[in-house]
Amino acid sequence: MSATVTQPRPTADRKRVRRQGLFAPDLMKAAARQAVVMLRPDRMWKNPVMFVVEVGTVLSVAYTVAKAATPGISAAPLGYLVALDVWLVLTLLFANFAEALAEARGKAQADALRKTRQDTPARRLKVVDTSVVPPGTLDSWLQTPNFIETVPSTRLNPGDLVIVEAGQVIPGDGEVVEGVASVDESAITGESAPVVREAGGDRSGVTGGTRVLSDMILVRVTAGAGKSFLDRMIALVEGAARQRTPNEIALQLVLAAFTFIFLVVTATLWPMAKHAEAYMAAYVGAAQVKSLGTDVPTLVALLVCLIPTTIGALLAAIGIAGMDRALRANIVAKSGKAVEVAGDVDTLLLDKTGTITMGNRQATRFVPLADVSAVEVGHLAALASAADATPEGKSIVDLYRRTPGAGVWSPPVGGRAVAFTAQTRMSGVDLPDGRVLRKGASDAVRKYVEAHGGPLPPRLREQVDSVAAQGATPLLVTEGNRIVGLVVLEDVLKPGIRERFDRLRKMGIRTVMVTGDNPLTAKAIAEQAGVDDFIAEATPEAKLAYIRKEQAGGRLVAMMGDGTNDAPALAQADVGVAMNSGTQAAKEAGNMVDLDSDPTKLIEVVEVGKQLLMTRGALTTFSIANDVAKYFAIVPALFAGTLPWLKALDFMGLTSPTSAILSAVIFNAVVIPCLIPIALKGVTYRPVGADALLRRNLLVWGLGGVVVPFAGIKAIDLALTALGMA
């Protein structure tokens, strides 16, 4: 029955794609081809800024052709007009290339994913009513193979029950209704360590395309063909489902407004230049004076330089790259909007376990409660834990071995290990020498000792409470009917977590710890970790209520969850990140899925969102600030023929009017590919507070935006002059 279906191993693909550099040659080639295809006006129309460039380019080319036919129509030399046309076309191609490259990177990811989506045979149960699955269904059906049919996965419907065994690929998204299995999810997560999926509880969700490594499970399919998680993920990554986000639309509007303003500025320069030509002609006593001010391609060049082409060209790429960056962090956002909203998050709900603490409690101290030494308590506790394979048990033995003054550790030989049960809530060992050692939760041990007629140490309750107040868990150790001491188990904070929260605070984000601990313990841990608030004894309802309360105050809330009972809270939160290991309900409710199921991801999600917005703002500012230098290059050139003394405004000392205009156009075009890496990688986000961040970005992108083109245009002009093309 094993491994009848062979599948390609897509893990390597995914990893390779993710490692690919920004400018992998195959991506570049694909993007370059696509850049030409995208020149189609119906595609350009979606980007108003670049559409204006395209219309201007057509106008300019037509004018150049007319000039070639009748040289009298323009004062500009033909070679200059041709050069202008070439650079205008290049501007368009560079813009398309930026978008195409971002899309190609997405496509490469999608292709890798698609390999896992091949048609897999599914073994479906032939039942009418699939809603009720009594225990033992799996076994009973296996004994009646006639009731199992094999269908292609594309024909599965939601609600179908399928059996998946070791070596087989899970045919579709679903939920484990019976059985437990280890599953290799590397196809989508890139992580090779297998994960356990079992019926009931919060680890019941399975994803189509992943492979069962051991055991057998009964899965209820939850998504029909083509609608699975994987399908949606591919569509998103490919950009097919990409919709413009609210912020992108607002920015697009601002860019359109600037474009319109510059259209008015440029268009009205034509009659104004006519006016200047007329009076210069009268001044020198000629019939007419020729200047570049009334030359249509030159005015188109001015327009293209002024309108925010830099950001117009990179805007789409920035959006796609934002999704892509999230995906590289192994987070699948269900929409671009979700990533954007993440940048605005004010409150983070973080699970204590796994996010703030290591998640496994460890022994940190032995405290004597009778007339024994701490080392002796440690010895007894270690003996009681020798057979205990849980991390807690192991940590007790480890701690004893590290305790100074402890003898050579030797596990008890013989004797009878007593395992932990839900009834006794204690574990321990009956040694061959007749000693009975137990360890357990304080109330359980107290009852046990009282039942055996043992004395309770006088300050027991006080001691136990003081340990709990520090956020730790006390375990009592008994020998016979006597309590000898307690072991302090502490949930150790993750290293560097305090600094992380400090960073978040500087970003203006409130952190809230969610824990099932009692308020006392929760408070202690919250203080140690440096979170702003905590929800103790958290129930799903408490989480939901907290989120609603924050939202009523106008705050945006992000949370992470995995269980079905987290679903309402995930849906309510503005950013709900479901763990991939979680239930299908949780994944449906959230607007992002973390493939790594790593609770600290929330912080990265927020940073990706902020980076996305910042990159847009920075490049827009840069683009608009660039115009100052372009004006100083172009305006004197436009009027060199009519108001030659405006040359005094040409601070850059450019060689000739035509070289000045050409240099500005070339700079405007070249800056686009130069900024592609920044558009794709994003502007570096520093958690330093809004004011400092603003100052920094203004200095780099605002002031830089004013200064850089002066240098750039001058350099291009020098190069043109050196090449004899000025």
Next chain:
Amino acid sequence: MWFLPVLIVGATVLLSIPLGRYMARVLDRGGARNAFERLIDTGPQDWKRYCLAMLGSNALMFLFGYLVLATQPWHPAFLNPDGKGMLSPTTIFNTACSFLANTNLQHYSGEVHLTYGSQIFGILLKQMLTPAVGLAALLAVTRGLRGDKHLGNYNLDLWRGLVYVAVPLSLVVGAALVVEGVPMTFQGNVTVTTLEGVEQAIARGPVAAVVAIKQLGTNGGGFYGPNSTHPFENPTGLSNVIECASIIVIPMACVVMFGVMLRNRPHARVVYAVMLAFLVALIGWGIATDSMRPNPALADRAALVGRDGKPFRVTTADAAGTEEAKDLAVPALVGLPVDQSTGNLEGKELRFGTSAGPTWAAITTCTSNGSVNCMHDSLNPLAGLTPLTGMWLNCIFGGIGVGLINLLIYLVVAVFLAGLMVGRTPEYLGKKVEAREMKLAALALLAHPLLILVPTGLFAALDWGTAATNNPGPHGFSEILYEFTSSSANNGSGFEGLGDTYGFNDPKANPSTPAPYAPHWDVATGLVMLLARFIPIIAPIAFAASLAAKKPTPMTAGTLRTDTVTFGCVLFGTIVLVGALMFLPVAALGPVADHLGPIPFGR
């Protein structure tokens, strides 16, 4: 030289603070308080109703003003002692638009063309009402930004602006002007025999009343054609200071009122500081380039050559299209033997000192006042940039109410870009600025350059403009540019030197022949003034209402703060950058080319 501007700016800053607090108290006091207010109060209005009420009342005002001007010959004798006749239809249209739009562009000469009836009911009434309209608009916008559900009641706002601000302040200023010697009478012209033995008719009338509200209400339409250069309109040094301070004190107080009403004074302080910085810079530029520089027409001038020492060349073509390169020989000029140590004195009222002209020029154009106490046409070319820039930006204190509204448009652009740069969806006063808001802001932002550049281009290319200008070349271009800038900024000051006066409908009744293209100018500037008045009022009210409907977000360390020095710099930089990008080419073609080129140029 610097004493006068420091005195005026210092005094107005100090006055504006208590005045602004007073305005916030009397104008923003909720529903009707007395029987009359109950009569006019139609209840709280949303933005559409508020704008509708505003447009309705403006339509009535337009109609009324038009009728008053159009019935001039039939005004009773005590309102028309000199028997003035019918004005040309386009002059009436232009004047009705001009005063409705709080522009007060005058294509006529008050003392020549208007009866006292027209002065009082056609001009003075609107001068009283239109600042109150602007104030009402600001009240509505501020309430929206504050998050109020309703924007108030237009009638109440208009009434309160009138009786608590416009009327009392103009009574005080008017009385002070009367004391300084400004005429206030309903008697007709006085005929005197001058020392030369010539008979001269000296115009007088209810001057003090007109002048007080013209200064206070960012109006600027003088009683006399020469405006506040006329010795009856502005007789003494003290009257000059009073009038100059009156121009800007209410616009300044508007910002203070804004802060009080928003309960966010730190933010208003930043806005105020940015505006003040611009004002000081423009006054400084005006004085430095005019009062501290000689008049170039009288000074020595080197030969005009390129950087390489050779004369400039231009490519000419004859009628057949044969091209020829010509050297522009502009030889050196020896200046006239005049002492120019006191700067450019052309077109100044020397009674007030040398810096009074540029100071007034800056203040009157930063606010949308437009009254003058010197001839802007005679400012040195570069100094001409001061009034032009004031009107291009149109938000440095600006017109009453509307100036601050205009600044909010720039502020939204600044907030949007800066907000993105801190990695959040942009927010203003705790409300998210999204697509709808940006659409409205963009609309308001576009109107101004569109309404200046398109008609300027049109008139510059046609005879309409070139035949109307006094000077050819860049200076003539500046005259055209200035006229439309002034109209679109609802300023109303004139660069002068433009033939735009038609006057009486009967050409023979006019003391000078009507300008050939005056009707074109009348209609074009009339339309520009109307559009430029109402688009930038309605769009921001809708904007504020849209923000009001949003849920406020609390401040965090990640939020862009709008009450810091950093934000002040962002706002300043945005205004400079956006303003420069819109108007740098025309600035180069007009004043800068005028400054750099030969003088005189052409003819």
